[in-house]
Amino acid sequence: MAEASSPVDTEFESEFDHGIAVSRSDGSPASYDAELSAGWQIGGGINGGLLLALMGNALRSSLGDAHSDPWSITAYYVSASQPGPARLTTEVLRSGRTTSTCSCTLLQPDAEGEVERVRALATYGSLAALPDDVRTTAAPPQMPPPDECVSTADAPPSFLAQAGLLERLDLRLDPACVGWAVGEPSGRGRVQGWLRMADGREPDPLLLLLAVDALPPVTFDLGLFGWTPTLELTAHVRAVPAPGWLRVKASTRNVAGGMLEEDAEVWDSADRLVAQSRQLALVPRSL
Amino acid sequence: MAEASSPVDTEFESEFDHGIAVSRSDGSPASYDAELSAGWQIGGGINGGLLLALMGNALRSSLGDAHSDPWSITAYYVSASQPGPARLTTEVLRSGRTTSTCSCTLLQPDAEGEVERVRALATYGSLAALPDDVRTTAAPPQMPPPDECVSTADAPPSFLAQAGLLERLDLRLDPACVGWAVGEPSGRGRVQGWLRMADGREPDPLLLLLAVDALPPVTFDLGLFGWTPTLELTAHVRAVPAPGWLRVKASTRNVAGGMLEEDAEVWDSADRLVAQSRQLALVPRSL
Numbered sequence: 001m002a003e004a005s006s007p008v009d010t011e012f013e014s015e016f017d018h019g020i021a022v023s024r025s026d027g028s029p030a031s032y033d034a035e036l037s038a039g040w041q042i043g044g045g046i047n048g049g050l051l052l053a054l055m056g057n058a059l060r061s062s063l064g065d066a067h068s069d070p071w072s073i074t075a076y077y078v079s080a081s082q083p084g085p086a087r088l089t090t091e092v093l094r095s096g097r098t099t100s101t102c103s104c105t106l107l108q109p110d111a112e113g114e115v116e117r118v119r120a121l122a123t124y125g126s127l128a129a130l131p132d133d134v135r136t137t138a139a140p141p142q143m144p145p146p147d148e149c150v151s152t153a154d155a156p157p158s159f160l161a162q163a164g165l166l167e168r169l170d171l172r173l174d175p176a177c178v179g180w181a182v183g184e185p186s187g188r189g190r191v192q193g194w195l196r197m198a199d200g201r202e203p204d205p206l207l208l209l210l211a212v213d214a215l216p217p218v219t220f221d222l223g224l225f226g227w228t229p230t231l232e233l234t235a236h237v238r239a240v241p242a243p244g245w246l247r248v249k250a251s252t253r254n255v256a257g258g259m260l261e262e263d264a265e266v267w268d269s270a271d272r273l274v275a276q277s278r279q280l281a282l283v284p285r286s287l
Numbered sequence: 288m289a290e291a292s293s294p295v296d297t298e299f300e301s302e303f304d305h306g307i308a309v310s311r312s313d314g315s316p317a318s319y320d321a322e323l324s325a326g327w328q329i330g331g332g333i334n335g336g337l338l339l340a341l342m343g344n345a346l347r348s349s350l351g352d353a354h355s356d357p358w359s360i361t362a363y364y365v366s367a368s369q370p371g372p373a374r375l376t377t378e379v380l381r382s383g384r385t386t387s388t389c390s391c392t393l394l395q396p397d398a399e400g401e402v403e404r405v406r407a408l409a410t411y412g413s414l415a416a417l418p419d420d421v422r423t424t425a426a427p428p429q430m431p432p433p434d435e436c437v438s439t440a441d442a443p444p445s446f447l448a449q450a451g452l453l454e455r456l457d458l459r460l461d462p463a464c465v466g467w468a469v470g471e472p473s474g475r476g477r478v479q480g481w482l483r484m485a486d487g488r489e490p491d492p493l494l495l496l497l498a499v500d501a502l503p504p505v506t507f508d509l510g511l512f513g514w515t516p517t518l519e520l521t522a523h524v525r526a527v528p529a530p531g532w533l534r535v536k537a538s539t540r541n542v543a544g545g546m547l548e549e550d551a552e553v554w555d556s557a558d559r560l561v562a563q564s565r566q567l568a569l570v571p572r573s574l
Contacts, residue, residue, distance in 0.1 A: 014372045071546070072519040072567045074361045076408045078388050080289065092363075093403055099518070103367050103406065116380055121363045121406055123518050123567075127425050130544035135568075137476060137508070138540035167351045189424060222422070231386070231410050232359040236567045238543055253425035254560050256525055257417035259358070261563055273541050276548055278565050280410075280523045282357045 014201035015039070015168045016210065017283030020057040022088060030090045032058045033206060036108075038083040043227040045080035047165045048279075052208045052233060055088060055104040055120045060165055060206070062090040063124050067100040069205045073122040074234040077136055081117045085109060099125040127205060127240050136155040140247040140267040143174035143195045144195040150178050152216075177221055187224040191215050193248040203241040203268065212264045212277035218252045219260065219284060226284030231259075233279035244269030258283050289494040301488035302326070302455045306337055309375060317377045319345045323395075325370040326451040330514040332367035333564075334348060334452045336500030342375060342391040342407045342495045347378040347493070350411050354387040360409040361521040368404045372396060386412040391431030414492060414527050427554040428536040430461035433481045437465050439503075441544065456501060457483045464508055472510040478502050479536040490528040490555065498533055499564035500553045505539045506547065506571060513542045513571030518546075520566035545570050 019040055022032035040050040056070050066251040091103045142150065149172035153160075161168055173193035179186050195211055196203075196238040203211070212235045216227040247267040252260045260283055306327050309319035327337040343357050378390045393405040430436065436459035440447075447453055462479035466473050482498055483490075490498070499522045504515040534554040539547045547570055553562040 022516075057456070073365075074408065074519065074521065076359075076361075076365075076380070076388050076410060093363070101363050101406070114362060117381055119408055121361065121408055121519075123363060128545070130546070133543060133545065135542040136540065137542075190547065232361065232408075232521065232523075234361060234519065234565065236306055236540060236546075238546065254563060255422040255424075255524060256420060256560070257414070258420065259525065260522075261419070261523060273543070276541060276565075278563075280519065 013223070016197055016201050017209060020206065022058045022061060024061070025087070027049045028042060030062055031088070032061065032088040034088060036081055036083050036086050039168065039279045041083065042163050042165045042179045045082065047210070047213060048075065048077060048230045048233055049107065049210040050165070051075065051081055051118055052120070052213065052235065053117065053209040054148070055106055056122070056206050058088040058090055059084040059102050059104050059122055059124060062092065063100050063102065067095070067124040068125060069125060069127040070209065070235070070237050071099065071123045071127070072234065072236050072272050073120060073209065074232065075118050075120045076232050077118055077230050078116045081106070081235050082108065086117070087114065096183050099123050117227050121166070128236065134272070136273050138265065138273055140153055141192045141247055142266070143176070143192055143247070146172040146245060149173055149193060150175055170198045171214065180220040180223065185221050185244050187222060188254065189218050189222050189252040190250070191200055191218050191221055195246045195280050197245070202243045203246055205237045205240060207273040208237050208241060208266055211233055211248055211266045212275055213279070215248055215264070217281070222255065224284050228284055231280045231282065233277060235275055235277040237275050239272050239274045241274040242270040242272070246270050255283060295428050301484060301486050303484055303488050303494060305464050307493060309341070309348060310372070311348070312355045315495045317349055319348065319375040319377070320573050321375060323368055323370050323373050326455060328370065329450050329452045330458070331389050332369065334500060335362070335364060335517045335520055336497040337452070338362065338368055338405055339407070339522065340395060340496040342393055342405065343409070343496050345375040345377055346389050346391050346409055349379065350387050350389065354382070354410060354411040354413060355394045356414040357496065357522070358386065358410045358412050358414070359521065359523050360407060360496065361494060361519065362405050362407045363519050364405050364517050365403045366447065368393070369395065373404070374401065379511050385561045414524065421559070425552065425560055425562050427558055428479045428534055428552070430463070430479055430534070433459040433532060436460055436480060437462055437468070443539065452501070455485055467507040467510065468513050472508050474507050474509060476509050476539040476542065477537070478505050478508055479534070489530045492524045492527060492532055494564040495524050495528060495553055496522055498535055498553045499562055500566070502535055502537050502551070504568070505537050505549050509542065509572050513552045515568045515571055518567045518569065520564060521562040522562055528555040528561040529557040529559070539545045542570060
């Protein structure tokens with residue numbers, strides 16, 4: 001299923017790499033500057049997966065080459081991020097032989113100084129150094145090929161105007177999970193589709209942090225529309241993804257008390273389960 | 288299914304409440320002292336669920352009554368906790384109308400001063416204030432009644448000697464998931480059973496943090512024995528549990544690269560899914 005692909009062109013800066021770029025602040029070994037672009041907005045703020053990847057990139061920069069991959073990263077979203085400048089601070093809690101545990105804080109300026117947007121914790125290591133045993137009992141999601149799926153590029157212009165994120169993605173949703181777009185949600189609480197970057201940027205561990213939060217909310221498939229703010233999101237990156245299309249499946253089983261969990265799986269073109277995530281989010285107020 | 292139960296006797300201090308007790312350190316509004324008891328050991332350290340509940344209790348103490356319940360709490364286990372004194376520091380990142388987001392650090396003294404054991408992030412609010420909508424599509428685990436399950440009190444004395452935790456629990460495992468105890472693991476990667484505290488302490492949101500990590504590792508059901516150190520554990524507490532037995536189901540779908548995810552569900556006696564958790568752990572070296 002993998003498509004032919006050439007190695008990453010180091011001259012080419014993709015939209016994703018631009019979106020997660022950090023530069024070391026003068027005079028501090030654990031402080032980075034970044035710019036949150038409106039091009040990654042969705043609904044009321046910057047996409048939570050892009051913020052996760054941005055923090056993941058700052059942590060990777062602070063940890064160096066030995067522990068360069070996020071194995072697990074958790075974000076608590078404290079307030080809604082807005083387009084504009086941001087500052088990230090990092091802290092290494094412990095650095096061992098095979099892993100480092102670390103923390104990252106994302107701040108934005110406000111009238112009173114700085115306001116915290118996201119706090120993250122993470123464990124980093126080398127995915128390439130892991131043993132190659134695979135005893136996965138989960139199966140990849142079954143869906144029609146990308147050409148027979150529904151491209152989000154075909155969404156109404158009024159919808160796309162609020163969703164800069166979607167312009168950066170080539171997202172093809174399984175037709176069985178998009179009944180909500182024509183007023184017929186399935187009620188199963190599942191959304192799945194094919195995902196790649198519109199500009200051809202191949203997947204790597206940081207891109208998987210975007211992928212776990214790139215689909216429309218599973219609440220759409222339950223007929224619940226509106227913003228679904230994430231309180232907490234944890235992603236486990238389990239392997240370096242092969243080049244080509246990713247398949248992402250998101251589902252929920254427990255919508256209750258005004259909250260829901262949303263589980264996502266990301267499979268690569270070699271049929272490997274490369275990332276798993278769970279988030280706790282608020283049900284849209286329309287409930 | 289709920290058993291008759293009387294209100295919590297405030298004179299009676301249960302083993303669990305003793306295990307998670309914290310006292311405010313002199314002179315600091317965000318520092319607590321605690322004692323980690325060998326009675327909560329399992330394998331090479333203090334049970335990760337007990338540590339989560341201990342940190343949850345320190346955070347609750349620091350937040351006050353308005354936001355007294357953990358909705359989501361995440362722990363990154365930095366080094367193995369040992370019996371003896373511990374210190375917890377807390378930080379409130381943001382306190383809003385309905386939720387507070389906060390951080391907790393668990394430290395123990397060592398030869399060089401203090402060493403970090405666990406770092407946690409959490410969102411707290413009032414579970415009682417949540418709307419009462421329930422659209423859960425998940426179903427409770429099916430298993431025989433407690434009297435027809437396998438009590439861990441019947442485990443070999445040599446095993447119980449290393450597992451002080453089990454003396455504090457009344458844990459009845461589904462016979463279909465304990466083939467590993469007689470050399471016949473099912474290979475499905477699932478363990479489930481009934482759980483209550485041996486001394487009759489009724490469940491509440493903090494006890495659910497213990498419950499999500501109280502079962503034997505699901506790796507046993509795959510024939511993989513040995514310690515399964517947790518890197519990261521996130522628990523979502525979704526409702527105040529009814530009194531009586533809890534049912535806990537733990538499963539894994541992706542054992543690969545020397546790691547596995549372990550998902551747990553906790554159901555109360557009123558058939559409500561009261562907590563969900565996921566952890567990332569290391570596969571025992573015997574693999």
